[in-house]
Amino acid sequence: MSRPAAVSRRSTKTEYIETDTGNKISRRSHIEGKQNIMLGGKSVIMAGVCLRGDLSRKTEKTAEGEKETSQTAISVGRASVIATNCTIRPPMRISRGHMIFYPMRIGDNVFIGPNSHISSLTISSHVHIGANSVLSPFCVVKEQCKILPDTVIPPHMIIPPGSVVAGRPAQIVGEVGEGWGQGGGGEGEEWVEGGDLRPLVRSIK
Amino acid sequence: MASSSFPYTQYACPCTDITTPSSAVTPPSGNATAPGSSDGDSSIDERSFNPHDPRAAYALLPLDHLLYCDECNAIKCPRCTSDDILTWYCPNCLFEVPSSTVRSDGNRCARNCYQCPECTALLAVTAVPKSEADHGTYLKPEGADARTAEAFLLQCQYCDWSTLDIDLTFTKPTKIAEQLAKYRQARQSSVSAASPDTASEDVKTVSSTPISHDLDTAFANLTAFYKTQLATSRDAQPHLSGPYTTSATASNNTTPYTSPSNLHRIMSLYGNNSLQQKPTAKPQPMREAQDPAEGLFTYTPTQTPSHPFQDPHDLLPRPFSLRTRRGKRCRTCRQILARPETKPPSLRFKIRSPALHHIPRLLLKPLNPPVPAPLPETFRLRVEEKGDRAASLSASEGYKQGTPEMYVLIVRNPIFEPVKITLATPAFAPARAGAGGAGARVTVLCPSFTVGAAGDVWDEALGGTAEGGRGAAMERLVGKGGEGRLPEAGKVWERGRSWAGVVVEIVRGGERSGTKGDGNPQFGNGDGDGEEDEVLEIPVFVRADWTGHSAESTGDGAAGGGDGRDGKHARQEARRTTPERKQQHGGEDSVKIPFELGYWCVLGLEPLRA
Ligand SMILES: [Zn+2]
Ligand SMILES: [Zn+2]
Ligand SMILES: [Zn+2]
Ligand SMILES: [Zn+2]
Numbered sequence: 175m176s177r178p179a180a181v182s183r184r185s186t187k188t189e190y191i192e193t194d195t196g197n198k199i200s201r202r203s204h205i206e207g208k209q210n211i212m213l214g215g216k217s218v219i220m221a222g223v224c225l226r227g228d229l230s231r232k233t234e235k236t237a238e239g240e241k242e243t244s245q246t247a248i249s250v251g252r253a254s255v256i257a258t259n260c261t262i263r264p265p266m267r268i269s270r271g272h273m274i275f276y277p278m279r280i281g282d283n284v285f286i287g288p289n290s291h292i293s294s295l296t297i298s299s300h301v302h303i304g305a306n307s308v309l310s311p312f313c314v315v316k317e318q319c320k321i322l323p324d325t326v327i328p329p330h331m332i333i334p335p336g337s338v339v340a341g342r343p344a345q346i347v348g349e350v351g352e353g354w355g356q357g358g359g360g361e362g363e364e365w366v367e368g369g370d371l372r373p374l375v376r377s378i379k
Numbered sequence: 380m381a382s383s384s385f386p387y388t389q390y391a392c393p394c395t396d397i398t399t400p401s402s403a404v405t406p407p408s409g410n411a412t413a414p415g416s417s418d419g420d421s422s423i424d425e426r427s428f429n430p431h432d433p434r435a436a437y438a439l440l441p442l443d444h445l446l447y448c449d450e451c452n453a454i455k456c457p458r459c460t461s462d463d464i465l466t467w468y469c470p471n472c473l474f475e476v477p478s479s480t481v482r483s484d485g486n487r488c489a490r491n492c493y494q495c496p497e498c499t500a501l502l503a504v505t506a507v508p509k510s511e512a513d514h515g516t517y518l519k520p521e522g523a524d525a526r527t528a529e530a531f532l533l534q535c536q537y538c539d540w541s542t543l544d545i546d547l548t549f550t551k552p553t554k555i556a557e558q559l560a561k562y563r564q565a566r567q568s569s570v571s572a573a574s575p576d577t578a579s580e581d582v583k584t585v586s587s588t589p590i591s592h593d594l595d596t597a598f599a600n601l602t603a604f605y606k607t608q609l610a611t612s613r614d615a616q617p618h619l620s621g622p623y624t625t626s627a628t629a630s631n632n633t634t635p636y637t638s639p640s641n642l643h644r645i646m647s648l649y650g651n652n653s654l655q656q657k658p659t660a661k662p663q664p665m666r667e668a669q670d671p672a673e674g675l676f677t678y679t680p681t682q683t684p685s686h687p688f689q690d691p692h693d694l695l696p697r698p699f700s701l702r703t704r705r706g707k708r709c710r711t712c713r714q715i716l717a718r719p720e721t722k723p724p725s726l727r728f729k730i731r732s733p734a735l736h737h738i739p740r741l742l743l744k745p746l747n748p749p750v751p752a753p754l755p756e757t758f759r760l761r762v763e764e765k766g767d768r769a770a771s772l773s774a775s776e777g778y779k780q781g782t783p784e785m786y787v788l789i790v791r792n793p794i795f796e797p798v799k800i801t802l803a804t805p806a807f808a809p810a811r812a813g814a815g816g817a818g819a820r821v822t823v824l825c826p827s828f829t830v831g832a833a834g835d836v837w838d839e840a841l842g843g844t845a846e847g848g849r850g851a852a853m854e855r856l857v858g859k860g861g862e863g864r865l866p867e868a869g870k871v872w873e874r875g876r877s878w879a880g881v882v883v884e885i886v887r888g889g890e891r892s893g894t895k896g897d898g899n900p901q902f903g904n905g906d907g908d909g910e911e912d913e914v915l916e917i918p919v920f921v922r923a924d925w926t927g928h929s930a931e932s933t934g935d936g937a938a939g940g941g942d943g944r945d946g947k948h949a950r951q952e953a954r955r956t957t958p959e960r961k962q963q964h965g966g967e968d969s970v971k972i973p974f975e976l977g978y979w980c981v982l983g984l985e986p987l988r989a
Contacts, residue, residue: 310536318726328500328537334470334702335726343500343537346470352707352717353443353733357740357793364742366443 189221190379198378210247214282216375217250222259229264229275247275251282251299253371255378258288265293265311276312283355283371287323294327298335300355302367318354318368322347385914385985386743386786390445390734391428392456393978395438398426428918428979431811439981445734446716448709454734454978455709460716463706468723470702471501475723486701491555493533493696500537502696504552507532533696545692559696566692567595594676594693601674608665706730736793739800739830739923743982746785746866746882780817780888780987785866788823788919788982791878792830796925802826802881803920810913817888821917824868825881833877887915887987915984926971 190198195215203219205211207227219225230247247264256262264278278292281299286292287307294309298316304323309315313327321327322340333339338348355368365374391397429435437458446455467476469488476488493502506529531549534541542548549558668675706718718730792798802823810818866872866882873880 316724316726326537328535330503330536331501332471332473334468334473334723337470343498345499346702351441351444351733352446352728352731353735356443356733357735357791 212246212249214252216253218255218375218378220258223256224261226263231275246277248278250280253375254284256286260286260290262292300368320350387983388741389439389981390442391438391979392454394459397432397434398428427805430916430981442735447732447734447737450712450714459710460707461710464703465706466704466721467701469699471699473723487698492699495535495540496694497540498538500535502533503536505532505534597674597676604668604673740791741980742789743786746787784885786883787880788883789880793833795832796927797832798923798925799829801922808917819885819887819915822884824866825871828871828879830879831876913986917982919980922977924975926973
């Protein structure tokens with residue numbers, strides 16, 4: 175795990191800044207609270223993506239002058255791709271008049287389609303999210319799910335593994351096949367939804 | 380068969396035969412006829428898969444939904460596999476429910492998992508101050524503590540429906556099911572108190588005056604009817620016992636011929652069959668309800684079309700339906716093809732034999748992809764392109780009717796043996812009848828070729844250059860001068876270790892009669908509008924021939940094959956050997972078994988833009 179702050183600039187002309195662990199971060203993404211964001215390596219943050227790492231749970235008693243410690247707000251696994259113009263915002267609950275943010279976890283090989291708004295608690299590995307989707311606060315997407323484009327997942331919804339989900343509000347409309355995510359990632363091979371996204375990550379420059 | 384990205388490939392399971400005779404199926408180049416070595420081929424050659432058949436929607440599946448039985452050496456789809464229910468679970472709380480509980484209590488979650496009756500979203504238990512919840516509460520839950528500062532609601536987080544809409548609050552956030560049951564009972568008794576004779580009246584005039592509790596009456600009648608039916612069928616089979624018989628329903632059963640099983644029992648009294656044979660007999664089919672007294676409830680147009688419930692108080696929170704985790708078996712040989720682990724929160728497979736690991740797969744892509752790299756259309760690399768449809772990366776970009784579109788058809792081999800591929804397409808892929816499309820002429824420039832064996836995934840990943848991909852492979856293959864290369868008939872366009880790409884020429888428009896096959900055809904004449912909207916679907920027959928070791932070692936990529944050089948299963952050899960394969964493989968290893976597999980695919984192309 176590395177923090178995106180450590181960047182090695184090769185050329186000012188490139189679209190992406192590549193971190194030591196191979197994360198590719200668009201120069202045109204908007205990242206707040208870098209210190210609270212963990213990227214697992216070989217993950218991609220595309221242009222226009224807004225990562226709200228600043229929305230993290232602060233420790234209650236912050237003595238004056240003492241450095242304020244805050245938790246990881248957003249953690250993204252390996253080879254996950256967040257496509258253009260997504261907003262990633264940790265879920266929040268108001269308790270006794272205070273806003274409490276909950277850390278958001280995104281697994282490995284997760285694809286988040288463009289223009290999506292993500293406030294889920296957890297997105298497990300090998301999940302494919304279609305474009306223009308809304309994942310409302312505290313929803314949980316288990317592994318190997320496919321969210322069709324333009325889906326709105328209501329707050330707190332739990333999506334069991336291997337589901338195909340669509341609609342506003344989202345409903346489970348089917349199950350992924352037994353071959354979901356299989357057969358990608360080889361030489362010259364296309365990436366497949368729910369599969370190993372490294373070929374896709376490699377192709378993004 | 381909507382697919383989000385073009386071109387797509389779907390595969391037809393051989394269990395559905397919707398091929399139609401076609402006079403022009405053979406590939407156009409002279410050297411390319413499919414070798415008619417085995418007896419099944421001759422009939423296949425004359426038939427073409429019809430993607431426009433109404434049943435095609437059920438036969439065609441994306442490859443990840445297909446399984447492969449290596450005993451039968453056949454593709455298996457959901458229609459030719461059978462399901463084993465391994466476990467029942469609630470999709471919301473992910474708790475397993477024992478099958479005995481499902482049988483006794485129904486397939487609903489008994490925990491506090493409720494769906495909104497308006498929109499199906501999850502209902503959350505919300506605490507509210509008592510005063511807020513109290514307005515209009517005509518039902519005081521018994522035992523409600525006056526000192527309780529809070530009441531509880533089930534509230535939809537999506538559409539804002541809540542149990543306040545039906546004047547229902549809960550006294551505690553747990554045991555919602557119990558509290559709901561009390562509410563239902565109270566409601567039913569209040570309704571029947573309001574109109575004491577409705578129940579008997581309803582039986583006569585159910586469809587003419589639909590009011591809210593008609594449904595309840597009808598349901599009660601139907602339940603009673605089914606119980607009677609089940610009871611009588613149980614009477615006929617005295618050794619079977621079920622939970623459905625009650626003395627009340629048994630006494631209802633006064634006429635002897637009401638159910639087939641009863642009739643059967645009576646007949647058997649006068650026949651030679653002895654009652655001792657009954658327990659092994661299959662359950663008798665049951666009659667359905669025939670009149671309102673038996674619970675028949677028909678829809679009448681006088682009811683509001685948008686909502687079957689006229690009284691909003693009929694909307695009750697719905698407990699979640701349980702889902703199942705299922706294993707799959709081959710219907711022919713009963714072999715297990717997929718068996719997931721039963722733990723609901725995760726999805727892992729103990730056994731899995733997806734077709735992806737066993738059959739060559741097809742991928743169509745443009746020969747000269749528009750720059751930049753061929754990413755799916757739904758997905759844009761640069762912000763500036765947003766909303767700019769013209770700049771999107773479309774496969775059929777720049778093509779017009781009547782001009783040849785050049786594509787590369789990549790065939791990828793997932794098995795650990797080299798595979799000889801033969802492709803056949805109808806020379807003319809017709810459009811959907813009546814849709815106004817014009818169809819297309821299809822030419823596979825090299826319909827017969829060999830694809831190398833699949834290796835270990837890691838070998839490939841490490842062996843490839845950092846960029847991997849097709850571009851690098853092409854450079855290796857053709858060198859710097861590759862750009863100006865022209866597709867040639869009979870030549871593989873590009874090739875990797877376990878894949879090969881051949882050029883496919885597609886000319887859309889034109890009519891089947893008249894101009895077909897002529898050097899200078901006139902396309903698109905006389906065809907109306909709506910052509911732009913028509914997805915072009917091209918049937919392709921894929922035949923794969925290879926030699927493998929045995930059923931066990933032919934395949935699973937994940938299992939890491941390459942071990943079984945045993946070749947003990949020589950049983951199929953005599954049956955399947957063909958002379959040409961002998962030439963290719965016969966020399967070194969006589970214990971290898973020839974295999975062949977044929978299946979139809981449909982390649983879907985994006986409609987042309989106007
Ligand atoms: Zn089938
Ligand atoms: Zn539940
Ligand atoms: Zn709702
Ligand atoms: Zn079988």
